[in-house]
Amino acid sequence: MHREPGPVAAATPAATMASVDPDVALMLRVQAGEQAAFQELFRKYSPRVLQYVRRMLASDARAEEVTQDVFVQVFRFRARYRPESRFSTWVFTIATNLCLNELRRPERQLRVDLWDDRAEEGRREGPSLADPAAVGPEEGASARELSQRLDAAIRQLPEKQRAALLLSRIDGLAYTDVASALGCSEGAVKALVFRATQSLKAAVREFL
Amino acid sequence: MRCGRARRWMAAALDDELSVRRRHALDRHLARCAACRDEMAVSGRLAEALARLPMTAEVPAAVEQATLRRVRMLAADEGERAPWLRVFVPALATAGIVVLAVLGTLRLPSGRPEARSGTSQTAAARRSEKPVAVAEAGRTARPARRGRPPGPPPALAAAPELFVDLPLLHNMEKLEHFDAIRMTTLDDDTSGDARQSNG
Numbered sequence: 001m002h003r004e005p006g007p008v009a010a011a012t013p014a015a016t017m018a019s020v021d022p023d024v025a026l027m028l029r030v031q032a033g034e035q036a037a038f039q040e041l042f043r044k045y046s047p048r049v050l051q052y053v054r055r056m057l058a059s060d061a062r063a064e065e066v067t068q069d070v071f072v073q074v075f076r077f078r079a080r081y082r083p084e085s086r087f088s089t090w091v092f093t094i095a096t097n098l099c100l101n102e103l104r105r106p107e108r109q110l111r112v113d114l115w116d117d118r119a120e121e122g123r124r125e126g127p128s129l130a131d132p133a134a135v136g137p138e139e140g141a142s143a144r145e146l147s148q149r150l151d152a153a154i155r156q157l158p159e160k161q162r163a164a165l166l167l168s169r170i171d172g173l174a175y176t177d178v179a180s181a182l183g184c185s186e187g188a189v190k191a192l193v194f195r196a197t198q199s200l201k202a203a204v205r206e207f208l
Numbered sequence: 209m210r211c212g213r214a215r216r217w218m219a220a221a222l223d224d225e226l227s228v229r230r231r232h233a234l235d236r237h238l239a240r241c242a243a244c245r246d247e248m249a250v251s252g253r254l255a256e257a258l259a260r261l262p263m264t265a266e267v268p269a270a271v272e273q274a275t276l277r278r279v280r281m282l283a284a285d286e287g288e289r290a291p292w293l294r295v296f297v298p299a300l301a302t303a304g305i306v307v308l309a310v311l312g313t314l315r316l317p318s319g320r321p322e323a324r325s326g327t328s329q330t331a332a333a334r335r336s337e338k339p340v341a342v343a344e345a346g347r348t349a350r351p352a353r354r355g356r357p358p359g360p361p362p363a364l365a366a367a368p369e370l371f372v373d374l375p376l377l378h379n380m381e382k383l384e385h386f387d388a389i390r391m392t393t394l395d396d397d398t399s400g401d402a403r404q405s406n407g
Contacts, residue, residue, distance in 0.1 A: 042272065045265055050264075051263060054265055064271045067275075068274055071275045075283075104364050143260070150261060169255070171257045194219050198252065204257075208257065
């Protein structure tokens with residue numbers, strides 16, 4: 001699993017951070033008003049953000065709208081970004097907040113139901129990649145089925161457990177960054193991930 | 209070690225966050241507990257399966273174009289409120305207020321005594337027992353304004369008891385557009401109504 005390194009010391013100057021982290025350098029250019037740098041950041045991060053938002057909201061259409069909103073917010077509040085923190089943490093914090101707002105909207109239930117009707121029709125990203133360790137078509141099919149079951153089980157998790165699990169286990173953010181994105185302590189994030197994992201194990205145990 | 213604690217430590221072990229001493233204790237427990245050993249294996253396979261889930265999705269070109277369009281509009285809005293403009297406009301407004309205040313101070317000495325005497329006379333008139341006389345005193349203190357009636361109609365002048373205390377009579381100019389205000393609703397064209405009522 002890809003996992004990002006821990007947070008960098010807050011006292012590091014912006015120039016040093018920019019030389020260490022290319023995303024920080026891009027964000028500093030965005031802060032200077034360079035739209036080409038913004039486009040580069042969008043192309044780099046929007047696939048991850050869209051996938052995260054899609055899993056959070058379980059709705060393709062809303063996920064695309066919210067992903068747009070995430071990056072518009074990134075641009076609108078670019079002056080608030082501090083180079084001491086990683087760009088990925090900042091962008092996933094914005095994405096998480098927008099997703100939680102969206103999930104708490106009262107008219108959302110109807111949209112989820114509509115999406116559920118076509119959930120099995122196949123998604124734009126297609127089925128998950130076949131298990132590279134699998135040798136035959138049967139193993140590949142079972143890996144695909146496991147992925148589909150996992151996605152369905154993730155959709156059933158409570159929203160905070162889902163966010164904590166997705167950010168830490170799939171997007172590979174460090175616990176401290178997940179805590180920052182969710183606005184809670186690192187211990188609380190570990191507890192959320194533990195409970196989410198227990199639920200997933202119960203849901204897909206027969207496929208593991 | 210009990211199985212409950214072992215299961216809590218399994219998560220930390222999978223994250224490589226368990227101390228060496230605790231890891232040895234967990235291993236000893238796993239060696240003699242088949243259920244926890246099975247649970248550990250399932251946890252490991254689940255972590256692998258989660259890590260294999262696609263981390264990215266294909267972003268439709270329309271989403272990128274829409275986002276960039278919104279950002280360009282945002283940047284254009286911000287450009288209209290350029291930094292020099294954001295400083296210049298409030299500075300100009302402040303300077304205007306200061307100029308008006310200075311001009312007002314220069315004009316006050318000539319107008320103030322009259323205003324003060326008018327105010328005191330009006331206040332005295334309100335305290336008076338004879339309203340008609342007071343109203344006349346007020347009128348003499350204040351210069352007659354354009355459009356203001358010279359006095360009450362004869363029918364009312366014959367009945368001084370009706371003039372108990374009517375400060376509105378000193379502010380008739382405020383009632384000039386009373387009809388227009390009364391007739392106007394939120395949905396009406398204000399200027400049209402005003403024209404109608406005035407006409």
